[in-house]
Amino acid sequence: MFDTNLVVVGNALTTPEWRRIASSGSLVANFRIASTARRFDRETNRWVDGNNLRVRVTAWRRLAEGIVTSVQVGDPVIVYGRLYTRDWTDDDNKARVSYEMEAFSIGHDLARGRGRFYRNKAVPL
Amino acid sequence: MFDTNLVVVGNALTTPEWRRIASSGSLVANFRIASTARRFDRETNRWVDGNNLRVRVTAWRRLAEGIVTSVQVGDPVIVYGRLYTRDWTDDDNKARVSYEMEAFSIGHDLARGRGRFYRNKAVPL
Amino acid sequence: MFDTNLVVVGNALTTPEWRRIASSGSLVANFRIASTARRFDRETNRWVDGNNLRVRVTAWRRLAEGIVTSVQVGDPVIVYGRLYTRDWTDDDNKARVSYEMEAFSIGHDLARGRGRFYRNKAVPL
Amino acid sequence: MFDTNLVVVGNALTTPEWRRIASSGSLVANFRIASTARRFDRETNRWVDGNNLRVRVTAWRRLAEGIVTSVQVGDPVIVYGRLYTRDWTDDDNKARVSYEMEAFSIGHDLARGRGRFYRNKAVPL
Numbered sequence: 105m106f107d108t109n110l111v112v113v114g115n116a117l118t119t120p121e122w123r124r125i126a127s128s129g130s131l132v133a134n135f136r137i138a139s140t141a142r143r144f145d146r147e148t149n150r151w152v153d154g155n156n157l158r159v160r161v162t163a164w165r166r167l168a169e170g171i172v173t174s175v176q177v178g179d180p181v182i183v184y185g186r187l188y189t190r191d192w193t194d195d196d197n198k199a200r201v202s203y204e205m206e207a208f209s210i211g212h213d214l215a216r217g218r219g220r221f222y223r224n225k226a227v228p229l
Numbered sequence: 230m231f232d233t234n235l236v237v238v239g240n241a242l243t244t245p246e247w248r249r250i251a252s253s254g255s256l257v258a259n260f261r262i263a264s265t266a267r268r269f270d271r272e273t274n275r276w277v278d279g280n281n282l283r284v285r286v287t288a289w290r291r292l293a294e295g296i297v298t299s300v301q302v303g304d305p306v307i308v309y310g311r312l313y314t315r316d317w318t319d320d321d322n323k324a325r326v327s328y329e330m331e332a333f334s335i336g337h338d339l340a341r342g343r344g345r346f347y348r349n350k351a352v353p354l
Numbered sequence: 355m356f357d358t359n360l361v362v363v364g365n366a367l368t369t370p371e372w373r374r375i376a377s378s379g380s381l382v383a384n385f386r387i388a389s390t391a392r393r394f395d396r397e398t399n400r401w402v403d404g405n406n407l408r409v410r411v412t413a414w415r416r417l418a419e420g421i422v423t424s425v426q427v428g429d430p431v432i433v434y435g436r437l438y439t440r441d442w443t444d445d446d447n448k449a450r451v452s453y454e455m456e457a458f459s460i461g462h463d464l465a466r467g468r469g470r471f472y473r474n475k476a477v478p479l
Numbered sequence: 480m481f482d483t484n485l486v487v488v489g490n491a492l493t494t495p496e497w498r499r500i501a502s503s504g505s506l507v508a509n510f511r512i513a514s515t516a517r518r519f520d521r522e523t524n525r526w527v528d529g530n531n532l533r534v535r536v537t538a539w540r541r542l543a544e545g546i547v548t549s550v551q552v553g554d555p556v557i558v559y560g561r562l563y564t565r566d567w568t569d570d571d572n573k574a575r576v577s578y579e580m581e582a583f584s585i586g587h588d589l590a591r592g593r594g595r596f597y598r599n600k601a602v603p604l
Contacts, residue, residue: 106458107266108282109359110235110312111486111559113584141232141313144394155313157233158326163590170589179596182559182584184486187235187312188266188280196321201283203328208356209488209557211586212596214545215538221554223592231583234484236361236434238459269519288465295464304471307434307459309361333481334363334432336461337471339420346429348467357516358532360485360562391482391563405563407483408576437485437562438516438530446571451533453578 107186110205112157113213114139119177122168133168135175136160137183161185163207166224171210180216184209232311235330237282238338239264244302247293258293260300261285262308286310288332291349296335305341309334357436360455362407363463364389369427372418383418385425386410387433411435413457416474421460430466434459482561485580487532488588489514494552497543508543510550511535512558536560538582541599546585555591559584 117136124131141154161183163171175181185207194200212219242261249256266279286308288296300306310332319325337344367386374381391404411433413421425431435457444450462469489512497508516529536558538546550556560582569575587594 106238106264107279108235108237108264110233112233113230113559139230139233141311142230144396146394154232155311157313159314167590170591170593174589174594174596180598182557182586184488184557184559186266186280188282189284208590210589211557212589212594214549214585214587215542215583216545217596217598218545219549219587219597220595221549221587221592222594223555238434269521271519292465295466295468299464299469299471305473307432307461309363309432309434333465335464336432337464337469338459338461339424340417340459341420342471342473343420344424344462344472345470346424346462346467347469348430356488356514357529358485358487358514360483362483363480389480389483391480391561404482405561407563409564436516436530438532439534 108188109184109186111182111184112137112139112159112205113182114157114180116175116177116179116181117158120163120168120171120175122172130165131168131172133163133172134160135171137181159187160202160204161207161210162204163210167207167210170224174212175210180213182211182213183207233313234309234311234333236307236309237262237264237284237330238307239282239305241300241302241304241306242283245288245293245296245300247297255290256293256297258288258297259285260296262306284312285327285329286332286335287329288335292332292335295349299337300335305338307336307338308332358438359434359436361432361434362387362389362409362455363432364407364430366425366427366429366431367408370413370418370421370425372422380415381418381422383413383422384410385421387431409437410452410454411457411460412454413460417457417460420474424462425460430463432461432463433457483563484559484561486557486559487512487514487534487580488557489532489555491550491552491554491556492533495538495543495546495550497547505540506543506547508538508547509535510546512556534562535577535579536582536585537579538585542582542585545599549587550585555588557586557588558582 120133120135122133143154190202245258245260247258268279315327370383370385372383388408393404492511495508495510518529560580
């Protein structure tokens with residue numbers, strides 16, 4: 105079967121944090137994103153808040169570099185990646201499940217501001 | 230902002246359960262779905278299991294009817310819907326978060342079997 | 355960059371046609387799908403037709419088998435796959451562009467009917 | 480049924496052009512985007528170009544403003560929107576079909592550069 109891809113349009117709940125993986129030297133960055141749907145309520149004839157989605161985002165290598173130098177808490181962003189479940193055990197020894205997203209592409213949402221972009225030089229992969 | 234839509238291709242982990250909402254008479258059904266990604270491992274030159282995604286699916290009205298009469302545990306399915314977070318408090322009074330999906334459309338995956346389909350009669354909405 | 359994936363919820367405009375690729379013996383099937391969006395018109399307080407999407411769908415191997423034995427013109431279906439452009443030259447020697455979709459998964463839409471499903475026996479890939 | 484949403488990760492083939500709708504005063508902008516998939520070829524053990532997708536993108540109001548002031552030809556972008564078919568007649572009086580995308584959100588792809596973002600002041604909608 106396939107990776108489950110999704111796109112989230114929302115706001116950065118945290119400023120991205122990063123670290124370097126010791127074994128490979130790869131950069132990895134994490135932040136949290138929230139998205140609140142708006143729906144038109146026909147009874148009151150107004151737009152109201154609908155469901156909410158919050159999820160932890162992981163980015164690797166160049167995308168990690170790009171967001172660490174560009175994204176701050178509160179920024180409106182669009183995130184495209186794959187969603188998966190991570191199983192873990194909490195302090196009370198209970199089985200727990202987290203949902204995480206590995207991003208392929210992240211950008212500032214130009215519906216909510218203007219941007220200046222400095223393209224990476226092309227380098228051999 | 231927008232609903233966060235996603236499509237999951239996987240297997241029904243449970244047979245759908247249903248109930249009728251007392252106030253509106255609407256039918257609602259729930260089941261769980263799991264999807265395991267496969268990725269090509271270049272070191273061993275084989276396909277191996279990648280990340281896993283499990284999520285609870287809710288369906289309403291006609292879609293609820295359709296799956297209650299058609300889907301069983303283990304069936305290969307494709308599910309399209311919107312993903313959201315639900316906040317709740319567990320028995321130890323701790324804040325917890327669940328991820329759920331409200332489905333718009335569900336079908337048996339014809340890459341993994343054959344199907345017979347009996348279309349609903351068109352009725353005024 | 356990545357394949358551009360999309361999911362289309364609509365109706366089969368044609369019954370799938372199939373052929374076998376001479377060199378590989380692989381089965382390939384094609385049909386066309388149409389999807390019409392519905393939107394709520396606040397001036398008339400009614401649901402009206404929105405935009406329309408029609409696209410040619412290609413399926414390979416087992417998925418081709420599954421749809422050839424299961425899908426007929428008019429059937430409500432959900433199709434998940436990747437979208438791409440194909441460039442060709444028409445009879446007047448003009449450059450033309452087609453949009454096509456290679457499907458990963460196709461199912462009958464259980465929001466619009468009931469289904470019976472006969473799962474393939476597991477066989478080594 | 481539903482709008483058919485998709486996300487395209489690619490490059491701007493043109494710099495956005497804009498105009499103002501006389502009747503409403505709304506700003507609308509258009510550009511074209513291309514995305515080329517990369518796939519791993521197991522015979523040569525290399526990444527090679529896969530399918531290509533090119534599509535015309537339309538943006539309205541604030542998103543139009545955002546891209547007109549921010550996006551230039553060649554920029555790496557991520558575009559999220561809905562896909563639809565538009566029917567028209569060419570100069571030879573032949574029926575033709577175009578595929579277009581109305582964008583909900585567009586951003587520069589931070590996997591391929593760094594960005595500075597200037598958020599719009601919140602104003603009542």
